[in-house]
Amino acid sequence: MTRSRIELGDVTPHNIKQLKKLNTVVFPVSYNEKFYKDVLEVGELAKLAYYNDIVVGAVCCRVDTSENSRRLYIMTLGCLFPYRRLGVGTTMLEHVLNHVEKDGNYDNIYLHVQVNNTSAIDFYKKFGFEIHETKKHYYKRIEPADAHVLQKNLRPAITNGIASPGEKNHHDKHSEKIIDKNNVDKHHNDKHA
Structure with missing residues (x-):
């Protein structure tokens, strides 16, 4: 095809x-x-x-x-x-x-x-x-x-530099995701320790 x-x-x-x-x-x-x-x-x-x-x-x-x-x-x-x-x-x-x-x-x-x-x-x-x-x-x-x-x-839903209602922590969550990706093994081990 x-x-x-x-x-x-x-x-x-x-x-x-x-x-x-x-x-x-x-x-x-x-x-x-x-x-x-x-x-x-x-x-x-x-x-x-x-x-x-x-x-x-x-x-x-x-x-x-x-x-x-x-x-x-x-x-x-x-x-x-x-x-x-x-x-x-x-x-x-x-x-x-x-x-x-x-x-x-x-x-x-x-x-x-x-x-x-x-x-x-x-x-x-x-x-x-x-x-x-x-x-x-x-x-x-x-x-x-x-x-x-x-x-x-x-x-991220940010309007004029201010997170819109209901999306307040959206930007923070995004930052956490990046940190999590870098420390996947550490977090993985902590969970099973």
Whole structure:
């Protein structure tokens, strides 16, 4: 398999129907007209994935500027079942990660995943996402209704040199991690002594 078979293309008013059809097939939840109207406005943050010129997947994100931080929210990232495990999802997620890295102005990337969707959870973990929290009854009409919030931190949440509420010790934790890495053996021995 060569990766050159997979290409990403813009979502436009001409192909938005393909995105709607794809989302209907791939996801157990339905998206309203506002979702599709917004998708047309986000540029590089919404892409259709083509495999040998056939639309097989799509990724749609939005910028979320709540809680004194700038975050990227992955609203949808999905691929038709027969085309899974061919690198389509990886290509889409790498596009999003590269976009965020080039921009350099995001605190984190996050998304919701149904708690029983282990393949999606494993997929995102490979890219450095971690389960941040679990929201009960997140989904309205599907079971299980609970969702994990998966998050990949890009930088400590510090605003104007002051840690934002709820993130007070984030910077300190980061420093501790670095110290821990340097003293892994010492800590390991202490625990078992």
